[in-house]
Amino acid sequence: MNPPPIVSLEPPEFRTGVGYDAHRLATGRKLVIGGIEIAADKGLVGHSDADILLHAITDAMLGAAAQGDIGELFPNSDPQWQGADSSIFARQAAEILESYGWRIVNVDAVVVIERPKLLPYREVIRENIASILKIRTSAVGLKAKTGEGVGPVGTEQMAEAHAVVLIARSGQPKLM
Numbered sequence: 001m002n003p004p005p006i007v008s009l010e011p012p013e014f015r016t017g018v019g020y021d022a023h024r025l026a027t028g029r030k031l032v033i034g035g036i037e038i039a040a041d042k043g044l045v046g047h048s049d050a051d052i053l054l055h056a057i058t059d060a061m062l063g064a065a066a067q068g069d070i071g072e073l074f075p076n077s078d079p080q081w082q083g084a085d086s087s088i089f090a091r092q093a094a095e096i097l098e099s100y101g102w103r104i105v106n107v108d109a110v111v112v113i114e115r116p117k118l119l120p121y122r123e124v125i126r127e128n129i130a131s132i133l134k135i136r137t138s139a140v141g142l143k144a145k146t147g148e149g150v151g152p153v154g155t156e157q158m159a160e161a162h163a164v165v166l167i168a169r170s171g172q173p174k175l176m
């Protein structure tokens, strides 16, 4: 005879979130990706530092916890975010997750930019994102793609980033 099933254990609770961002490229702007300044002819244009990667990751985190999006939390009409370091947004989103009882399991992201090559910066970007989110570097995946010379990305008019985040219940939420 089989033992009775255990019914009191809650299954682990997971959520995923997806994020996307794009900004125009222009001369005379810094190129900041994942909080790291990258040597380039063109930089991303935006109200803040226009860090596509941190913006996509921030939206993925907020989406996983169904807590709105980056534009609601940090409106680009607000002068306090003029030229802002986007690690502030990512850090705040991570704190929101924590306050709702979630922890980040992993982040994976793709940056789509024609130039320059991001590979030399990949490890430092991964480490920086891990330190902003207070997770291990091994939990941060990062790939770079080009636009293959066509379209707005391929002709260096813009760059894009996509991100997914997995979160898990860490315990009792401080907020409901």
Ligand SMILES: [Zn+2]
Pocket: 021, 022, 023, 046, 050, 051, 052, 055
């Ligand atoms: Zn953005």
